[in-house]
Amino acid sequence: MVVKPFTVDLDKPLVFQVGHLGEAYNEWVHQPIVSKEGPRFFANDYLELLTRTAWWVIPLVWLPVASWLVSMSFRMGLTLAQVPLAVVGGIFIWTLLEYGLHRFPLHMKSTSYWHPMDGMRIVFPPAVTAILCVPFWNMSRLLSPPSVAPALFGGTLLGYVAYDVTHYYLHHGKPYKRLTQDLKKYHLNHHFRNHSKGFGITSSFWDNVFRTVPSTKTAEKMSNQ
Incomplete structure (x- = not known):
């Protein structure tokens, strides 16, 4: 008896469907989803609401927090010359985190219930980010002086x-x-041609360091489309 491969129904909540894809999940998750409103993740309206975040919520929530943290270091004794150095150091740390998170956890192979990709959920919900911030904040406190952290x-x-x-x-x-055109070509190449290369989003710096830059031929194909 031939068993037909499981097909995801975009008219139904996705989260408890994608686990049935098995080995086919890793191929499916990198396919674009064409949907006017975006498919649902959960049948429950409250859970569904938590998965949707408008892009402007991110700077609205986190820029004031970042500003408050920077001002705290100034109040704790850092000079006007030292504060920018600490901030730039933090941005540099983020670029490595961006690469590492995108290369490993967000590309974890799975044959069970995991997160389906949906273009309407590109940004992280603030509640999720707040939880992820805890270990990184503790790491900053551990690895730097109290006034710098x-x-x-x-x-x-x-x-x-x-x-x-x-x-x-x-x-x-x-x-x-x-x-921005080059950044978009670089990123779309990662999603739809070679998702084992090109993990940088804001820059290709760490891709160059760890030799995960897509081949020139692949990039040329993307630029001609």
Whole structure:
């Protein structure tokens, strides 16, 4: 008896369907979902609401938090020259976190219930981000002096905001400048041609360091489309 492969029904909540895909999940999750309103994750309206976040919520919530953290370091004794250095250090740390999170947890192979990809849910809900912030805040406190830790972590949050807003724009915006056009081609190449390369979103710096830059031939194909 031939068993037909499981097909996801986009008119029904996705989360408890994708586990039935088995080995086919990793191929399905990198396919674009064409839907006017975006498919539901959960049947429960309250759970569904928690999965949807407008892009502008990210800077609205986190920029004031980052500013408060930076001001805290200043109040704790950092000079006007030292504060920017700590912030830049935090942004640099974020670029590595961005690469690592995108390369490993967000590309974890799964044959069970995991997160389906949906273009309407590009940015992280603030509640999820707040939970993820806890270990990184503790790490900042552990690895830096008390007066430096807030500005360092504030810089990390600024890097995160830049990442989430950029990620949304690359999926839903229409870049008209060369830099943003190149970023979009680089990222879409990662999603739809070679998702084992090109993990950087805001830059390809760590892709160059860890040799995960897509081949030139693949990039040329994307640029000609």
